[in-house]
Amino acid sequence: MSADLSCxxxxxxADSAFPIGALAHSFGIESLxxxxxxxxxxxxxxxxxxxxxxxxxxxxxxxxAARLARKSEVDFPIVRWREINDTLAALKxxxxxxxxxxxxxxxxxxxxxxxxxxSILRKVLEAADESSRLESxxxxxxxxxxxxxxxxxxxxxxxDEDSVVLAYLHQSVASxxxxxxxxxxxxxxxATRILWTLKPxxxxxxxxxxxxxxxxxxxxxxxxxxxxxEHPALHTRLFIS
Numbered sequence: 001m002s003a004d005l006s007c008x009x010x011x012x013x014a015d016s017a018f019p020i021g022a023l024a025h026s027f028g029i030e031s032l033x034x035x036x037x038x039x040x041x042x043x044x045x046x047x048x049x050x051x052x053x054x055x056x057x058x059x060x061x062x063x064x065a066a067r068l069a070r071k072s073e074v075d076f077p078i079v080r081w082r083e084i085n086d087t088l089a090a091l092k093x094x095x096x097x098x099x100x101x102x103x104x105x106x107x108x109x110x111x112x113x114x115x116x117x118x119s120i121l122r123k124v125l126e127a128a129d130e131s132s133r134l135e136s137x138x139x140x141x142x143x144x145x146x147x148x149x150x151x152x153x154x155x156x157x158x159x160d161e162d163s164v165v166l167a168y169l170h171q172s173v174a175s176x177x178x179x180x181x182x183x184x185x186x187x188x189x190x191a192t193r194i195l196w197t198l199k200p201x202x203x204x205x206x207x208x209x210x211x212x213x214x215x216x217x218x219x220x221x222x223x224x225x226x227x228x229x230e231h232p233a234l235h236t237r238l239f240i241s
Contacts, residue, residue: 006157006158006159006160007163009157009159010154010159010163010164010167011167013112013150013153013154013167014150014167014168014170014171015171016171016174016175016178018108018111019107019111020104020107020108020111021103021104021107022104022175023175023178024239024240024241025100025103025104025175025239025240025241026179026183026231026238026239026241027096027097027100027176027179027224027227027228027241028094028096028097028224028225028226028227028228028229028230028231028241029176029179029180029183029224029227030179030183030227030231030234030237030238030239031226031227031228031230031231031234032223032224032227033180033183033184034234035227035230037223037227038180038184039184040180040184040185040186040190043177043180043184043186043194044194044197044198047173047176047177047194047198048198048201049221050173050176050221050224051169051173051198051201051202051204051205052201052204052205053219053220053221054219054221054224055169055172055173055202055205056205056208056209056212056217056219057088057091057217057219058088058146058147058168058169058172059147059165059168059169059205059206059208059209060209060212060213060214060217061084061087061088061145061147061148061151061214062147062148062150062151062154062164062165062168062209063151063161063165063209063210064084064148064151064213064214065081065084065147065148065149065150065151065152065155066151066152066154066155066159066161066164067155067161068080068081068084068152068155069120069151069152069153069154069155069156070155070158072120076119076120076123076124078123078124078127081124081127081148081152082127082131084145084148084214085105085143085144085145085148086143087214088101088145088147088148089101089102089143089145091217091219092225093225093229094225094228094229095228095229096228096229096231096232096241097224097225097228097241098143099241100240100241101145101146101147102143102144102145102146104146104149105143105144105145105146105147105148105149105150106125106128106144106149108146108149108150108153109121109124109125109144109149109152109153110125112153113125118156120152120156121152121153121156124144124152125144128143128144147168150164150168151164151165151168162206162210165206165209165210166202166203166206169202169205169206170199170202173195173198173202174195177191177194177195179239182238183238228241
């Protein structure tokens with residue numbers, strides 16, 4: 001009964017309808033499509049590359065946050081939590097990518113708190129709000145990245161770690177596919193087939209992330225980084241990022 005409940009809760013948290021504003025973000029994809037660098041025929045290869053590079057990195061941070069929550073039920077280490085988020089932010093050279101992830105992460109924690117109280121999530125949000133009120137040299141003080149936020153909630157709710165990482169990767173790719181559908185002539189059948197075909201790659205990315213740590217990460221996504229940097233300069237924009 002408990003396993004079934006956890007499964008249902010995880011499905012809801014990873015659903016695109018979960019109210020965190022994810023539909024407003026393209027993470028630079030809008031720029032790539034506007035520049036003619038991405039078309040319907042390129043999408044599966046593009047998303048496969050995303051999973052193999054950035055997807056593994058996000059999964060590692062998701063795992064790290066989940067473990068932190070499980071080990072720190074009594075005295076949650078805010079300093080370590082900030083280090084996790086700051087490290088992930090430092091791996092994202094594009095300002096819009098950092099800002100978008102931070103917005104989704106904070107919205108995610110707030111949405112989960114609306115479902116039920118958690119001392120850890122409350123402490124994290126209060127610390128982020130306090131940091132944002134203080135002067136700081138950081139460009140986004142009190143940052144809460146999306147993948148660590150997802151992992152933190154999973155750790156608080158004691159979900160299975162591997163299932164959580166797979167759910168996070170699946171919802172990330174599903175969000176990208178949704179962006180493509182709104183910007184390209186991509187039908188439902190083609191979109192569904194792409195998401196179905198990429199599931200083994202999601203599993204490979206999740207497996208690779210289990211063997212990594214924050215100290216031995218690498219990711220190379222120059223095209224996506226450029227797209228995020230270029231996005232503010234677009235003449236018209238459908239998405240925030």
